[in-house]
Amino acid sequence: xxxxxxxxxxxxxxxxxxxxxxxxxxxxxxxxxxxxxxxxxxxxxxxxxxxxxxxxxxxxxxxxxxxxxxxxxxxxxxxxxxxxxxxxxxxxxxxxxxxxxxxxxxxxxxxxxxxxxxxxxxxxxxxxxxxxxxxxxxxxxxxxxxxxxxxxxxxxxxxxxxxxxxxxxxxxxxxxxxxxxxxxxxxxxxxxxxxxxxxxxxxxxxxxxxxxxxxxxxxxxxxxxxxxxxxxxxxxxxxxxxxxxxxxxxxxxxxxxxxxxxxxxxxxxxxxxxxxxxxxxxxxxxxxxxxxxxxxxxxxxxxxxxxxxxxxxxxxxxxxxxxxxxxxxxxxxxxxxxxxxxxxxxxxxxxxx
Amino acid sequence: xxxxxxxxxxxxxxxxxxxxxxxxxxxxxxxxxxxxxxxxxxxxxxxxxxxxxxxxxxxxxxxxxxxxxxxxxxxxxxxxxxxxxxxxxxxxxxxxxxxxxxxxxxxxxxxxxxxxxxxxxxxxxxxxxxxxxxxxxxxxxxxxxxxxxxxxxxxxxxxxxxxxxxxxxxxxxxxxxxxxxxxxxxxxxxxxxxxxxxxxxxxxxxxxxxxxxxxxxxxxxxxxxxxxxxxxxxxxxxxxxxxxxxxxxxxxxxxxxxxxxxxxxxxxxxxxxxxxxxxxxxxxxxxxxxxxxxxxxxxxxxxxxxxxxxxxxxxxxxxxxxxxxxxxxxxxxxxxxxxxxxxxxxxxxxxxx
DNA sequence: TTGAAAGCGATACCAC
DNA sequence: GTGGTATCGCTTTCAA
Numbered sequence: 001x002x003x004x005x006x007x008x009x010x011x012x013x014x015x016x017x018x019x020x021x022x023x024x025x026x027x028x029x030x031x032x033x034x035x036x037x038x039x040x041x042x043x044x045x046x047x048x049x050x051x052x053x054x055x056x057x058x059x060x061x062x063x064x065x066x067x068x069x070x071x072x073x074x075x076x077x078x079x080x081x082x083x084x085x086x087x088x089x090x091x092x093x094x095x096x097x098x099x100x101x102x103x104x105x106x107x108x109x110x111x112x113x114x115x116x117x118x119x120x121x122x123x124x125x126x127x128x129x130x131x132x133x134x135x136x137x138x139x140x141x142x143x144x145x146x147x148x149x150x151x152x153x154x155x156x157x158x159x160x161x162x163x164x165x166x167x168x169x170x171x172x173x174x175x176x177x178x179x180x181x182x183x184x185x186x187x188x189x190x191x192x193x194x195x196x197x198x199x200x201x202x203x204x205x206x207x208x209x210x211x212x213x214x215x216x217x218x219x220x221x222x223x224x225x226x227x228x229x230x231x232x233x234x235x236x237x238x239x240x241x242x243x244x245x246x247x248x249x250x251x252x253x254x255x256x257x258x259x260x261x262x263x264x265x266x267x268x269x270x271x272x273x274x275x276x277x278x279x280x281x282x283x284x285x286x287x288x289x290x291x292x293x294x295x296x297x298x299x300x301x302x303x304x305x306x307x308x309x310x311x312x313x314x315x316x317x318x319x320x321x322x323x324x325x326x327x328x329x330x331x332x333x334x335x336x337x338x339x340x341x342x343x344x345x346x347x348x349x350x351x352x353x
Numbered sequence: 354x355x356x357x358x359x360x361x362x363x364x365x366x367x368x369x370x371x372x373x374x375x376x377x378x379x380x381x382x383x384x385x386x387x388x389x390x391x392x393x394x395x396x397x398x399x400x401x402x403x404x405x406x407x408x409x410x411x412x413x414x415x416x417x418x419x420x421x422x423x424x425x426x427x428x429x430x431x432x433x434x435x436x437x438x439x440x441x442x443x444x445x446x447x448x449x450x451x452x453x454x455x456x457x458x459x460x461x462x463x464x465x466x467x468x469x470x471x472x473x474x475x476x477x478x479x480x481x482x483x484x485x486x487x488x489x490x491x492x493x494x495x496x497x498x499x500x501x502x503x504x505x506x507x508x509x510x511x512x513x514x515x516x517x518x519x520x521x522x523x524x525x526x527x528x529x530x531x532x533x534x535x536x537x538x539x540x541x542x543x544x545x546x547x548x549x550x551x552x553x554x555x556x557x558x559x560x561x562x563x564x565x566x567x568x569x570x571x572x573x574x575x576x577x578x579x580x581x582x583x584x585x586x587x588x589x590x591x592x593x594x595x596x597x598x599x600x601x602x603x604x605x606x607x608x609x610x611x612x613x614x615x616x617x618x619x620x621x622x623x624x625x626x627x628x629x630x631x632x633x634x635x636x637x638x639x640x641x642x643x644x645x646x647x648x649x650x651x652x653x654x655x656x657x658x659x660x661x662x663x664x665x666x667x668x669x670x671x672x673x674x675x676x677x678x679x680x681x682x683x684x685x686x687x688x689x690x691x692x693x694x695x696x697x698x699x700x701x702x703x704x705x706x
Numbered sequence: 707t708t709g710a711a712a713g714c715g716a717t718a719c720c721a722c
Numbered sequence: 723g724t725g726g727t728a729t730c731g732c733t734t735t736c737a738a
Contacts, residue, residue, distance in 0.1 A: 021733085040708090064420045068734080083442045089436045123457055264647065395723060415716095
């Protein structure tokens with residue numbers, strides 16, 4: 001149980017026989033490409049300072065540095081649910097990239113709650129985060145207004161929201177919806193339907209649009225049908241069972257299930273009704289699941305480029321933070337990928353449609 | 354694009370015609386149970402201050418508060434991989450609990466890398482975190498030594514590590530292994546085997562022990578067999594296929610697959626070999642997967658009490674932070690649960706064995 | 707290359 | 723109840 005003595009910059013200065021200024025210089029110096037410290041300090045002195053700092057176990061007090069400099073070397077990330085695999089994976093990447101770049105990330109979940117979102121933004125502001133990456137939930141306008149009034153550079157991911165000041169890294173969901181539909185059409189199906197939420201999140205609405213467009217293009221306009229279910233799990237489960245029961249009678253051949261959760265409800269309904277895939281219905285699902293890859297046969301699914309979302313949004317945020325992001329650069333559009341018949345763990349087969 | 358003028362406590366004080374001290378009091382006051390601010394300030398004055406603060410858009414500068422008070426209202430959480438569903442779920446709970454308690458959480462992933470762990474600890478120290486919750490990776494001794502030399506209250510989760518100063522919230526993995534085996538024995542199986550990693554992580558070793566003990570107790574000592582596979586995915590996949598192929602010939606009836614990943618390798622092997630569950634083999638798996646609950650029939654699996662781990666570790670950490678955790682309280686042991694035949698989304702059926 | 711000194715914004719102590 | 727003011731540890735002029 002070591003004594004908790006805090007080693008400050010003054011201690012180091014005293015011990016090394018130099019001023020605090022020098023210590024500060026040395027501690028903040030980056031390595032030049034010549035392997036020398038890039039600062040206006042005598043290399044010999046610098047080395048001594050470094051040694052003393054190490055010996056004493058000095059560690060910079062971030063609060064003090066942040067207070068004085070106004071910078072905090074940290075960014076905030078707000079998603080709707082940090083345990084959602086989709087966001088979890090993005091967060092993992094973000095943390096990794098940021099860490100290597102010397103930044104700390106503060107994560108939180110809005111839980112789709114606009115009130116919590118506001119409080120989160122306030123917390124982030126209080127922590128002097130230099131930038132924000134956010135998946136805005138429904139009703140995020142107040143929170144976002146606050147963000148922009150404070151002037152924190154912000155990048156939106158997953159879902160869009162109006163505002164010229166924001167950067168955005170979004171997946172082309174219209175395209176994803178089209179690809180899903182085209183694949184099924186290409187398989188020879190005509191009666192293809194979709195199940196979506198009543199709640200109109202932009203990403204889902206876009207996938208619906210993509211589906212509709214692809215159906216139209218294929219001359220299947222009359223077969224377009226988008227079932228809307230509740231977001232609430234118990235209700236959703238029941239509704240989807242009824243939809244499938246009815247669809248089986250109507251001779252529907254395939255469904256697009258545009259989120260992982262909806263897909264799970266769907267598979268549950270298949271079980272409950274004793275239906276078989278692909279005998280009764282074929283599917284194109286979204287996101288990732290053990291089921292997609294380990295089912296026999298594997299379930300075609302559309303994968304969002306998670307690590308790319310992380311890369312691009314961090315990159316864009318840094319550009320915005322240093323004030324050199326042109327309006328053009330501020331919107332990044334990514335494509336998702338259709339994954340077919342992947343055996344588990346094998347390199348997945350991608351396809352374009 | 355609002356101008357970024359920072360509103361400080363002084364601005365509020367001036368505008369409200371009071372001293373900074375009063376403003377500080379008001380801003381830090383908690384709500385008493387009578388709905389009044391719990392601080393030595395005239396309610397009328399307090400209300401005025403509150404109004405002014407709101408009007409001006411005042412937000413506390415955490416860096417300053419933290420510097421002065423030494424407290425930071427934040428805790429650090431280090432797991433091996435924040436995207437691993439097991440940890441992701443724990444993190445989600447922790448963030449939620451902490452947020453409601455007025456604490457901010459800083460998450461990071463050690464990526465099983467002791468060097469990164471050290472740097473993470475340093476970062477956390479720099480941020481003045483008041484406490485730490487950590488799933489230590491192999492080789493964590495240096496990092497943990499640093500933690501305890503700084504005297505940050507620390508709670509270990511998932512994996513144990515020596516050190517009286519640490520709190521620990523661990524799952525009884527010996528019990529989990531026993532329960533898995535007993536369940537299969539109770540189903541009437543005798544030839545029950547287990548597949549584990551060569552790499553000896555404590556949690557897995559404990560599960561192996563539990564399995565062995567249960568087999569012994571049931572007089573099946575001669576049937577105990579623990580196959581050790583590589584951690585590396587490609588190798589593991591191949592090895593497990595061979596194990597199953599051979600096991601089918603030897604008349605093995607059931608397997609315990611003590612992690613989700615091993616379970617996935619196992620299901621893949623079943624697919625590859627054209628085997629059927631439960632016709633050819635029965636299983637007890639671990640952790641959570643869509644497959645366990647949506648497979649027909651559902652796969653019995655052992656679930657760790659994730660939200661309980663989060664609850665208990667936060668609770669313990671707070672106790673340690675306020676200096677009132679007795680040595681007894683500093684070790685919390687939790688039991689995992691066997692989940693049977695749960696239909697998707699329904700309340701799972703738990704069982705004791 | 708080096709150092710002295712002025713704050714950053716809040717808290718905490720002490721007086722009134 | 724209220725107010726003055728000395729810090730907290732660091733960065734950042736500015737001078738030497």
